[in-house]
Amino acid sequence: MKTQCLVVNPWNPEGPVLEEATGILRRGGLVAFPTETVYGLGANGLDASAVTAIYRAKGRPSDNPLILHVSSPLEAEPLAFLDARSRALMSAFWPGPLTLVLPSRPIVPFETRGGLDSVALRMPDHPVALALIDRVGVPLAAPSANLSGRPSPTDASAVLFDLGGRIDLVLDAGPVSVGVESTVIGLCDETPLLLRAGGTAKEDIEDFLGVPLQIPNEESSRRSPGTRYRHYAPFVPVLVWKPPEPCTCPAPQIWGYLGLTPPPLPFARVVLFESLGNYARGLFAGFRLMEKEGLEGVVVQWPSGEGIGLALRDRIRRAAAVGS
Ligand code: TXA
Ligand code: MG
Numbered sequence: 593m594k595t596q597c598l599v600v601n602p603w604n605p606e607g608p609v610l611e612e613a614t615g616i617l618r619r620g621g622l623v624a625f626p627t628e629t630v631y632g633l634g635a636n637g638l639d640a641s642a643v644t645a646i647y648r649a650k651g652r653p654s655d656n657p658l659i660l661h662v663s664s665p666l667e668a669e670p671l672a673f674l675d676a677r678s679r680a681l682m683s684a685f686w687p688g689p690l691t692l693v694l695p696s697r698p699i700v701p702f703e704t705r706g707g708l709d710s711v712a713l714r715m716p717d718h719p720v721a722l723a724l725i726d727r728v729g730v731p732l733a734a735p736s737a738n739l740s741g742r743p744s745p746t747d748a749s750a751v752l753f754d755l756g757g758r759i760d761l762v763l764d765a766g767p768v769s770v771g772v773e774s775t776v777i778g779l780c781d782e783t784p785l786l787l788r789a790g791g792t793a794k795e796d797i798e799d800f801l802g803v804p805l806q807i808p809n810e811e812s813s814r815r816s817p818g819t820r821y822r823h824y825a826p827f828v829p830v831l832v833w834k835p836p837e838p839c840t841c842p843a844p845q846i847w848g849y850l851g852l853t854p855p856p857l858p859f860a861r862v863v864l865f866e867s868l869g870n871y872a873r874g875l876f877a878g879f880r881l882m883e884k885e886g887l888e889g890v891v892v893q894w895p896s897g898e899g900i901g902l903a904l905r906d907r908i909r910r911a912a913a914v915g916s
Contacts, residue, residue, distance in 0.1 A: 595756045597748060602626065602765035605720045613761055614727045617642075622649055622759040624737040624751045625724055627716035629689045629770045629791050630744035630876070631751050632661065632734030633759065634724070640701040643733050647703075649758040652740040657706030658733040659691050659714050659774070663725040668713050671700055671731060677801070678779050684800055687717035689774040689791025704733050710780050720765045736773060737762075743824050743876035743911070746771050750880055771873035772903045777805060789903040791872075823910045826879035828887060830912040834894040841891050848882040850875065851893025861887055872900045875907060 600609045613623045620642040623634050633650065635642035637660045647654050662668050665682040672678075672694035681692060696711035705711050713731075716722065725732050736744035739754040748764035755762075775790035777797065786794055786805035798804055833839045839856050841847050848861040852871060855862060863878050865871040875892075882890045892908050895901045 593757055595759055595762060597762045597764055600720055600763045600765050603719055605723045610723055610727050613724055613763060616760045617728045624759060624762040625721055626765040626768060627718045627721045628768060629773050630746055630768055631737040633737035634732040634734040637704050637731040637733030640703045643701060643703040646733060649755060650740045655706045657708055657712060658704050658735050659712040660731040661725055661734050662713060662715050662731050663722045670697060672696055672711050672713060685792055686715040689770055691774045691776040693776060693778045693787060695780055714774055720763060741823060741825060743826055743879045744773060746877050772907055789906045793899045794902055824907045825911045826883050828883055829889040831891045832894050832908060832912050833891050843888060846888045848887040848890045850878040850890060852895060861885060868895055868899060868901050871895055872904050875904060
């Protein structure tokens, strides 16, 4: 398969480009598109065979469910059983990097739900994503557009690197703004769960709900299968440096470094971020840069866990866990 790549205006997507993507999606094909968090690999979320093609292209375990992307809160109504709490969260945080896991209605295929009785819903904050969903007229199932286990793609070249030849089309709208995936919260029981830290700060959701988000135990993390898998890892090893502990690296002269403050060792390549937000935006791209430049590994500075820092910590922890 040849993967087509079309440049699209991020603020005002061109009609003919959307038309091309819409045609592919209506025929059951795969289109990677930008969201504010990371690029997604989209298919018709109500078509079981289109959804199966997503799992195949990514090499993703079929029990790891997908997020359905909608272009308005109203479109969520036929997909899940909503209540006052979920509707309030949608009006406060959508469009934006917040995914709600809710009891599914029967219209959502088994394949999209990874066999669970719940469904994950999100309205992305990106004009291209919203226009595309709107035009296709169905919710788009879309995991991050990387090979399973790899860092999520924050621009079109990362999508092509992982999935070129395996999908029909990539819409290139330039780099994303958030850089880590959405926050996933579980709303199937009375106690809201934090299933994945992400682009919406945990503190903001808790302030809004007036109750703390519970961190899932063994039992409920079985309900968010994605959290069981190793993830976000570049091909090179990742080591974490937690100041004030000593920074250890087998060979800084052939390793790279990503962090907020200058490293105490002479690394071959140093990428410094000015803020936690920039760190989040640049972490996955930084991993891919280190690979491309042929470095032997990367040392990553452990950030504070506030705001988006919680998501950064989670991604860094998982990337570094590979091989251990
Ligand atoms: O920002 C994002 O969320 C991006 C963009 C493309 O929207 N998407 C994304 O999708 O990160 P993915 O498939 O890479 O991650 C979805 C996460 C996984 O951890 C999955 O297990 C969890 O959401 N999830 C999906 N459906 C679920 C469900 N019904 N119950 C529990 N967890 C669910
Ligand atoms: Mg992913």
